[in-house]
Amino acid sequence: MGPHLLSRWPAWVFRVAPGWWRKGHSCALLRTWCVPGVTTGQTKWPHSSWGVWGTSLLAHRGCSSVSSRPAEVMLTQERYPVQRLPFAVVSDEDLAAFERILPGRVITSSEELEAVNVDWLRTVRGCSRVLLKPQTTEEVSQILRYCHDRKLAVTPQGGNTSMVGGSVPVFDEIILSTSLLNQVVSFHGVSGVLVCQAGCILEDLSQYVEDRDFVMPLDLGAKGSCHIGGNVATNAGGLRVLRYGSLHGTVLGLEVVLADGSILDCLSSLRKDNTGYDLKQLFIGSEGTLGVITAVSILCPPKPKAVNVAFLGCPGFTEVLRTFSSCKGKLGEVLSAFEFMDAGCMRLVQQHLHLSCPVRESPFYVLVETSGSNMEHDEAKLAAFLEDALDSGLVTDGTVATDQRKMKTLWALRERITEALSRDGYVYKYDISLPVEQLYDLVVDLRARLGPSAKTVVGYGHLGDGNLHLNVTSEAFSPGLLGALEPYVYEWTAGQRGSVSAEHGLGFRKRDVLGYSKPPSAIQLMRGLKALLDPKGILNPYKMLPSQA
Amino acid sequence: MGPHLLSRWPAWVFRVAPGWWRKGHSCALLRTWCVPGVTTGQTKWPHSSWGVWGTSLLAHRGCSSVSSRPAEVMLTQERYPVQRLPFAVVSDEDLAAFERILPGRVITSSEELEAVNVDWLRTVRGCSRVLLKPQTTEEVSQILRYCHDRKLAVTPQGGNTSMVGGSVPVFDEIILSTSLLNQVVSFHGVSGVLVCQAGCILEDLSQYVEDRDFVMPLDLGAKGSCHIGGNVATNAGGLRVLRYGSLHGTVLGLEVVLADGSILDCLSSLRKDNTGYDLKQLFIGSEGTLGVITAVSILCPPKPKAVNVAFLGCPGFTEVLRTFSSCKGKLGEVLSAFEFMDAGCMRLVQQHLHLSCPVRESPFYVLVETSGSNMEHDEAKLAAFLEDALDSGLVTDGTVATDQRKMKTLWALRERITEALSRDGYVYKYDISLPVEQLYDLVVDLRARLGPSAKTVVGYGHLGDGNLHLNVTSEAFSPGLLGALEPYVYEWTAGQRGSVSAEHGLGFRKRDVLGYSKPPSAIQLMRGLKALLDPKGILNPYKMLPSQA
Structure with a gap:
């Protein structure tokens, strides 16, 4: 039996009598099965659903292997149909006032401003001329009081990792960074x-x-x-x-x-x-x-003392759903993640990133993680679940990791899908919530609808949360393909009472699709809340709420 | 060894070698230790922190053993200093309009109205002359649209189990019952x-x-x-x-x-x-x-397949806290409740309800519940925790139950404290949240402050949530004792950044203590939200927000 075969569970592992794990050797067995042939030590990638990125983002994320300078991002006000609201313009007197509040922490150098004016996906760019770095709540209070009086618009910015253009100015809003509020x-x-x-x-x-x-x-x-x-x-x-x-x-x-x-x-x-x-x-x-x-x-919850990761192949999406039900029952309180990806995703990470599939080729793959307080108990629960899943045909093959490095290797198959997609071509990305039973229907539907006009149509995501990451690629940007996708994807999602933004929010780029997931009465109440809390509209303008018709 | 001794863990249970539970006999052992001498089959009591009640409440809760008719409750408008706001008064035309919206479900009989005008603690009473029973959301919508136009005040009412007079009218508000919205x-x-x-x-x-x-x-x-x-x-x-x-x-x-x-x-x-x-x-x-x-x-989470309850004696509150820490570490994901009560509480349930203490007399008692997916694993975790707790002196004695009846018996010791208190005399009740380290300090402090003017000062509650139920009794209501308690208890709680209402809310009776837990800026924003959502103030008036000065 060669090393590659060792990486898989032989079927007999699932077929031993119930209780085999109690005999004391199973942990060692489980722990020695590893996943060879998969590169390790790669950069930790941003969350896989976090959009399209290219070489410039590698540099942005601190990867030294790529050094090409990114092309300049088009100004948001030029690329999108958006009108500046009548806020005041930052004057030299304003800068002096800020300097009195934040001595030495009023940044106006164009180099430093360049980084904070552009989102990390490089899709939107503002033209703010000042970055403020308060260290205390009192300083934030003084800044906002001043801006409110002067009707100066402000964009709060944390790590600037928004997927929807939410954390950079659209025009010349003041950037209020939380980076020094770090205690x-x-x-x-x-x-x-x-x-x-x-x-x-x-x-x-x-x-x-x-x-x-x-x-x-x-x-x-x-x-x-x-x-x-x-x-x-x-x-x-x-x-x-x-x-x-x-x-x-x-x-x-x-x-x-x-x-x-x-x-x-x-x-x-x-x-x-x-x-x-x-x-x-x-x-x-x-x-x-x-x-x-x-x-x-x-x-903060207590740190789990034991973590296991299983990577499984499933013959169909029905089996993925049934595996999830079985998992919830058998793993109960130790289940900490249930992620899925389809065969298309696996092909992409194999082709573009040269990762190896650790199990037999399957239409679907599932990553199950357990986190608990007792390794022996957790492994026993996992073994009982896997035995049942294999016996009942829900799962056709699988591998388990318990050490940190091997777990990361298995997680990489799921987490690096976005990276593989970005190498496949132009990517159209959707982050939607749907009732779990309908989670994959849209992927099947879109494959039929788009036909050969799309290069790849794949689905993956946090199945346990009903969160689908739907991705479509083409060789280059195609307005025709975009027209076939939107508003179709949003309408389809709305038809299932799904959410058109499960976890990324709306920011600047998605604010006009809010109406697909929320009724007019809800949007009206949102506007009421905004008017109550920010009557002059100075806080992160042009974000979240739809542009007024 | 007689049956009473069997109900306790002999110390050797904690002293066996780690892993003893794997040998297959421990479950049987654990399950046969029961708690004799405790009455069973008692009515399921309302949540122990749910206030003072007497015989009338037994009747209210469906207990047929007590049939005495309660004395009439004083009208809220007579007992408390509150002014009616200028809402319209329900007219015969209004009743006819409601009848068109809810044919046959507009209740005006004084008998039916009596029950819904009084809170179940019998501390407040309104004088509404109409109870509406919609069956659909559309009907609720039509009623509120009508009331809004007419400026008629409305009190929504569910099961009418509020502890703070939140679910009954203060004056003549229309009672809008959800009882037929039951699908x-x-x-x-x-x-x-x-x-x-x-x-x-x-x-x-x-x-x-x-x-x-x-x-x-x-x-x-x-x-x-x-x-x-x-x-x-x-x-x-x-x-x-x-x-x-x-x-x-x-x-x-x-x-x-x-x-x-x-x-x-x-x-x-x-x-x-x-x-x-x-x-x-x-x-x-x-x-x-x-x-x-x-x-x-x-x-809804999956139903736990295994539940255990342990009842333990602790030598001091420091040990209660350390037991909680140990519990979180050793029981991890299966810990589902951590309740505590002091020796005073145990004396009350023994004296007034004739319950038996299942463990050696101790300054504090702790009830630990586990809920998990595998009985053998959960029992093993519990045994490891208990072994450690006893060895390190955190716990001096304990008993465990796994069958439904015995678990209820142990839970009754905790859940029936309120009932025992109500038989002890007039009760002054406080439901507060505090940082867990300070949870018992107030009880100690009050005992010293009140001296012999209080009959009993006890503390118990959801320690795992930092929620203390502080109760003081006296033979009869004493304005002097009340004056020694309030605002002292609220000020003490505010000094620890605690909450003066952990889980009961504010309703009518606690609305004026909001300021002890929330700053003026928060109360101002709350008023802004109320004005935004209910500009005419018709929904549950006189509740939650402090009366305007």
């Missing part, structure tokens, strides 16, 4: 409650709490850059929603500076507080349009 | 998403989803009466918050009728949806003051 305020070792400033980088926080035997309740591919304040402002999803739920449940408190500079202190560290309306919820997912989040209180 | 709309067996009308009774929903191998993410003592719409409107806490989080995380969508009768359809069944502001969050915990919830979409 941990407190951490409680009993309750697991972390309080920190909004500009803390997610990965730094993860490390901080992991050193104290906790984990952050969210994890994203962009964690090396994104700020916790931006995560909360965009209600970031990612890889841990299935296990720990959304930020609406895990964020305990927020400190927010409102448009007029007043400070709203809802920075509670309490799990339960039913005194009045839960105001912090307004700001979670409001994309910086209702206030600037300056500090976050968040509940 | 399950859909349930998805893969995703566990339940969609139902707001008037479904929590216990009925629990049974419905348990028949399909799921559980509701919330559980309350009042589940036999309370409506899911009311649960959401009050952001009900209860026994499962530690495991499944708050309703802000588990509610996926709501349908709400706004004050002007317009229908806000945010009844999504999606786990992820980042299109616009998350409007449903506004209504979770808004106590019917911003809109009437007519339907709920909620994510």
